[in-house]
Amino acid sequence: xxxxxxxxxxxxxxxxxxxxxxxxxxxxxxxxxxxxxxxxxxxxxxxxxxxxxxxxxxxxxxxxxxxxxxxxxxxxxxxxxxx
Amino acid sequence: xxxxxxxxxxxxxxxxxxxxxxxxxxxxxxxxxxxxxxxxxxxxxxxxxxxxxxxxxxxxxxxxxxxxxxxxxxxxxxxxxxxxxxxxxxxxxxxxxxxxxxxxxxxxxxxxxxxxxxxxxxxxxxxxxxxxxxxxxxxxxxxxxxxxxxxxxxxxxxxxxxxxxxxxxxxxxxxxxxxxxxxxxxxxxxxxxxxxxxxxxxxxxxxxxxxxxxxxxxxxxxxxxxxxxx
Amino acid sequence: xxxxxxxxxxxxxxxxxxxxxxxxxxxxxxxxxxxxxxxxxxxxxxxxxxxxxxxxxxxxxxxxxxxxxxxxxxxxxxxxxxxxxxxxxxxxxxxxxxxxxxxxxxxxxxxxxxxxxxxxx
Amino acid sequence: xxxxxxxxxxxxxxxxxxxxxxxxxxxxxxxxxxxxxxxxxxxxxxxxxxxxxxxxxxxxxxxxxxxxxxxxxxxxxxxxxxx
Numbered sequence: 005x006x007x008x009x010x011x012x013x014x015x016x017x018x019x020x021x022x023x024x025x026x027x028x029x030x031x032x033x034x035x036x037x038x039x040x041x042x043x044x045x046x047x048x049x050x051x052x053x054x055x056x057x058x059x060x061x062x063x064x065x066x067x068x069x070x071x072x073x074x075x076x077x078x079x080x081x082x083x084x085x086x087x
Numbered sequence: 088x089x090x091x092x093x094x095x096x097x098x099x100x101x102x103x104x105x106x107x108x109x110x111x112x113x114x115x116x117x118x119x120x121x122x123x124x125x126x127x128x129x130x131x132x133x134x135x136x137x138x139x140x141x142x143x144x145x146x147x148x149x150x151x152x153x154x155x156x157x158x159x160x161x162x163x164x165x166x167x168x169x170x171x172x173x174x175x176x177x178x179x180x181x182x183x184x185x186x187x188x189x190x191x192x193x194x195x196x197x198x199x200x201x202x203x204x205x206x207x208x209x210x211x212x213x214x215x216x217x218x219x220x221x222x223x224x225x226x227x228x229x230x231x232x233x234x235x236x237x238x239x240x241x242x243x244x245x246x247x248x249x250x251x252x253x254x255x256x257x258x259x260x261x262x263x264x265x266x267x268x269x270x271x272x273x274x275x276x277x278x279x280x281x282x283x284x285x286x287x288x289x290x291x292x293x294x295x296x297x298x299x300x301x302x303x304x305x306x307x308x309x310x311x312x313x314x315x316x317x
Numbered sequence: 318x319x320x321x322x323x324x325x326x327x328x329x330x331x332x333x334x335x336x337x338x339x340x341x342x343x344x345x346x347x348x349x350x351x352x353x354x355x356x357x358x359x360x361x362x363x364x365x366x367x368x369x370x371x372x373x374x375x376x377x378x379x380x381x382x383x384x385x386x387x388x389x390x391x392x393x394x395x396x397x398x399x400x401x402x403x404x405x406x407x408x409x410x411x412x413x414x415x416x417x418x419x420x421x422x423x424x425x426x427x428x429x430x431x432x433x434x435x436x437x438x
Numbered sequence: 439x440x441x442x443x444x445x446x447x448x449x450x451x452x453x454x455x456x457x458x459x460x461x462x463x464x465x466x467x468x469x470x471x472x473x474x475x476x477x478x479x480x481x482x483x484x485x486x487x488x489x490x491x492x493x494x495x496x497x498x499x500x501x502x503x504x505x506x507x508x509x510x511x512x513x514x515x516x517x518x519x520x521x
Contacts, residue, residue: 008441009489010320015449017328019456024335026460027351028343034465034516038472040351041509042459043332045472047358049479050328052486052498055375056365056397057215058139061207061498062404063361065223068505069230070305071354071408073512077312078347078415080521082422086345087429094341102334109330114322115371122368122393130378130387138376138391142398154402161409168416172423183520189511203504207497214494215377219405220501227505234508234515281384301405308412315419316521379494 013053020046031086037075041067134278135212135287143217144290148272152257155300159254162304166311185235193235200228208298212287218294222301229306233313246307253300260289260296318371325366332359346418346428350411357407361400368396444485451478469513476506 023042030036044067051060117123125138125146135141143151208221232239264273272293279286332355339352369392376394378384383391418428425433452475459471480502487495515521 008445009486010324012445012449014320014324015453017324017331019452020328021331021335022456022460024332024355027355028335028339028348032465033345033347034513035468036348036351038459038465038468038513040354041472042456042475043355043358045476045479047362048498049482050325050362051365052483052495054325054365054369055373055392055490056368056400057375057377057492057495057498058137058217059361059365059397059400059404061215061501062220062223062401064498064501065220065227065505066404066408067509068502069227069508069512070223070309071411072509073230073234073309074312074408074412074415075347076512076516076521077316078419080316080516081419082347082428086343086348091342094338097341098334098338101337102330105330105333106326109326110322112326112367114325114366115318115369117370117393118367119393119395122395123388125394126376126387126391130384136378138378138387138394139397139401142394143401147398151402154406157406158409161406161413165409165413165416168413168420172419183518185515185520200504203500207501213379214497215375216497217401219401223405224501224505227508231508231511234511234521282379305409308409312412312416374490374492375495377492377494379492 009053013050016046016049016053020050033079033084033086034076037072037079041072044071130281133274133287133290134281135290136281137212137214137217140212140217140290140294141287144293145272145274148261148293151297152261152272155254155257155297158301158304159250162308165308169311169315172315182237184237189235193231197228197232200231201225204228204298204302208294209291210284211294212290213282213284218297219301221294221298222303222305225298225302226305226309230309233309240313241306241310243307243310246303246310249303250300250307253296253303256296257293257300260292264289321371325362325369329359329363329366332356332362344430346421346430347415349430350414350418353414354407354411357403361403364396364400368393441489445482448478448482448485452482465513466517469510473507473510476502480506 020043023039026039027036048060048063048067051063125142129138129141133141133145204221204224207216207224208218211217229241261272264275265271267275274288276288278288336352336355336359340349343349373390373392376391378387422428455471455475459468462468462471480499483499483502487493
């Protein structure tokens with residue numbers, strides 16, 4: 005792993021932490037779900053950089069739709085804003 | 088407020104402990120001996136090029152059988168928990184119908200996505216992928232249809248039958264291995280040339296079974312969730 | 318090469334801490350579940366970090382030179398095989414937890430943990 | 439040098455979409471930002487496959503390209519009240 009890849013992964017880690025903070029902080033649960041999609045996306049790229057393509061493909065396919073759709077059904081059924 | 092401060096203090100203490108522990112673990116140096124053994128002997132023993140697949144399906148095949156069972160239990164439990172919720176929810180909400188562009192596009196994309204999922208789990212021993220991501224891709228294709236067609240549904244009868252057949256195939260292949268080669272989930276087919284599609288013995292067969300099982304389980308789960316919003 | 322250790326282990330520690338904070342402080346059940354899934358991601362990332370080896374490539378031996386010396390050229394495959402199944406199981410378990418949350422909302426009419434009497438102790 | 443320029447341009451694109459995803463006043467803005475972020479990340483994955491000289495890694499970029507829009511579709515259906 006060269007220093008170029010290290011710099012890129014450091015930037016991606018910062019993105020992931022920002023996404024996680026927004027996930028926790030947002031009052032609107034829809035925004036929280038979208039931010040957790042960002043976390044999953046960056047996690048898949050980090051698995052890819054760490055030479056684990058099998059894990060990255062699984063994380064990417066999970067991220068593309070399934071978790072988001074399941075959480076959306078639940079906030080449709082219950083309530084969207086956190087009191 | 089004081090509660091929040093204490094929680095923050097606890098989180099900081101745990102993070103410091105974890106950091107001190109992780110500083111002792113060197114990053115980027117070999118740690119396990121068993122991984123080296125699998126890498127050196129994997130292709131010779133089993134004929135599969137993707138070592139991760141060989142570990143998941145054959146070296147640790149019994150473990151994977153248990154994990155597929157956990158997946159089945161979670162999907163069945165979801166159906167059981169949601170069963171009463173469906174009946175009470177009689178009043179019909181007015182739903183916006185999906186637009187024409189979306190309906191046409193998903194109708195075209197649905198078979199392609201299923202084909203892509205089949206590609207992922209059939210080539211599990213050659214390229215990254217395998218039964219678990221392939222099944223998830225197939226379930227995503229069904230999710231696409233659930234989102235864009237109001238009347239379209241995956242009948243519970245068919246998902247249950249597919250899932251039961253796939254699980255039985257997995258166990259039967261293991262029992263044939265017990266009869267022919269002497270232990271459960273042992274390889275009994277010829278290994279072939281490493282790198283070809285028809286190689287690696289029973290790995291493609293088992294991964295196909297896992298792909299069908301994961302795909303039908305997740306589709307049934309999505310179908311259960313969808314019926315609650317109607 | 319200390320930078321790799323700081324970046325990747327630091328990422329998993331930070332993700333774990335943020336998820337734990339959500340579980341301890343937040344009162345909304347869906348928020349608590351989101352925190353739990355963050356912790357799950359942190360653990361998966363940590364396991365993959367353990368398996369990485371400097372300058373080596375993925376354990377998919379698709380060309381001749383990789384087939385000749387596999388253990389000198391490829392990273393540790395065992396943690397990857399562990400994490401692969403854990404991710405799919407995690408989604409199914411999250412769906413089960415969400416269905417239980419839907420039943421709780423049906424009987425109590427709220428998602429706030431403080432207002433649900435049976436959960437107070 | 440050309441690697442640095444190519445990767446820097448892509449990372450700059452990800453930064454810009456991330457800023458919109460964090461600031462965006464409505465949830466729709468954030469979802470559009472995440473969608474374009476996924477598209478740019480696909481380009482990053484293709485570039486990294488070339489950098490690592492492992493062409494089988496391209497499968498992961500394919501999974502991203504095929505599946506990433508499902509989450510966008512789910513959020514859009516939720517917003518128009520059709521889920």
